[in-house]
Amino acid sequence: MTRGLPLIVTRPDPGGVTTVDRARALGLDARHMPLFAAHSLAWAAPDPSDFDALLITSAQAARLAGADIGRLASLPVHAVGAASARAAAAAGLSVAVVGESDAQHLLDAMTSQGIWRILWLCGRDRSAFDPRGAALVPLVCYAVDPIEPLAGWEELIAAPAVLLAHSAHGAARIAEIVGAARKHLRLIAISAGAAAAAGEGWGAVAVAGRPDDAAMLAEAHALCHKGRK
Structure with missing residues (x-):
């Protein structure tokens, strides 16, 4: 069974590691790519x-x-x-x-x-x-x-994937380094404010129903398994 699109977790640790562990426990292909310390x-x-x-x-x-x-x-x-x-x-x-x-x-x-x-x-x-x-x-x-993306970042965002934005600050940073070519990427924001900070042009944007990991990962499960184009 496919694990769906990769889920890119960008939040700083220790929260980032926790999110990755939770996502993997749900069967998602979570990648640990913190953009902040x-x-x-x-x-x-x-x-x-x-x-x-x-x-x-x-x-x-x-x-x-x-x-x-x-x-x-x-x-x-x-x-x-x-x-x-x-x-x-x-x-x-x-x-x-x-x-x-x-x-x-x-x-x-x-x-x-x-x-x-x-x-x-x-x-x-x-x-x-x-x-x-x-x-x-x-x-x-x-x-x-902000810190420099880890090795493998460019390859991950070059292909369809889902990114998590745990704050408005984080969403703006994601948008900045991803650039304008983002139609193949999907974004899950912790709040409407974070979604707004990410800007336009994403393949899909979902806002978590509650500001927590459980709600964000529920959205991730849906978006990661929508299929690849």
Whole structure:
């Protein structure tokens, strides 16, 4: 039985390895091709009493924040997606809400509940959101820097394949290095924002129903087995 089109996983590790393992367990021909490397940055925890909640939009924030994240343990965490929630819980934080859509929808829900003072544990390169009048304070604790594609990248993208974009930043990078000749490639985006950042010209674009690996890999299973042209 064919394994379908190759599935190119571009997210930085350790998430990239996890996604590849999950995809292969589903019978997909997953290829580990990270286009970024994540690393911690120095940061100082503010007084948690100045905030009503902690927003986490990426699992990397909780993984790379270091021991000082414990100083924010009194704040209820609103996490985008199950992976962010698991990472926050593993770091000793209390997860109050797990958003099932993107960060903007989660922010909208927070403000509708009267949560106005929000500390956002995030990366250096991050998407812009409409805070809906809330005091949204970014606290940068990590960075994700581009790296050169691994050997075999050019051969993979020259033939039909499916790529995963786990963020808007990642989608833009994929689009940049793939170039305009992309009609033979299919893209799965973690959110509508990531899909928009990838631009036009793909053979197909699918947006995950939830911002997590399970939803993205469900889309991947469909696109990878649509057949080759």
